[in-house]
Amino acid sequence: MKKWHENRAADIGLRAGGAALLGIVWLLALRLHHMAQATTPRDASSLMILLSALTFLCASAGSALLFVGGGLWESVEVSARWKRVPTLASTSPIFIERDLENDVEPAMQSRSAA
Numbered sequence: 001m002k003k004w005h006e007n008r009a010a011d012i013g014l015r016a017g018g019a020a021l022l023g024i025v026w027l028l029a030l031r032l033h034h035m036a037q038a039t040t041p042r043d044a045s046s047l048m049i050l051l052s053a054l055t056f057l058c059a060s061a062g063s064a065l066l067f068v069g070g071g072l073w074e075s076v077e078v079s080a081r082w083k084r085v086p087t088l089a090s091t092s093p094i095f096i097e098r099d100l101e102n103d104v105e106p107a108m109q110s111r112s113a114a
Contacts, residue, residue, distance in 0.1 A: 028055045
């Protein structure tokens with residue numbers, strides 16, 4: 001089954017949405033710049049902080065959509081270091097013991113030895 005973002009029209013739409021977000025960022029940044037020139041740094045209002053946060057979020061999302069498009073939803077392979085270790089079943093004869101004092105790698109031991 002083809003995913004919705006693999007369509008050429010969806011990719012163009014996502015990139016156009018990213019360009020629109022960057023246009024909104026431009027307007028937000030201009031408004032924020034004019035507000036900042038009229039006030040001192042100690043008198044920053046909550047509106048200025050909100051505009052700053054919106055500018056950052058829209059610029060990040062707009063850049064990602066414009067430059068990557070539908071590729072944002074592509075699957076990537078994760079390194080073995082960052083993969084989760086499968087949990088062992090309670091009936092398994094092996095358990096993992098962690099030495100918290102020395103913070104070393106877990107030792108594998110048999111349940112019958114414990």
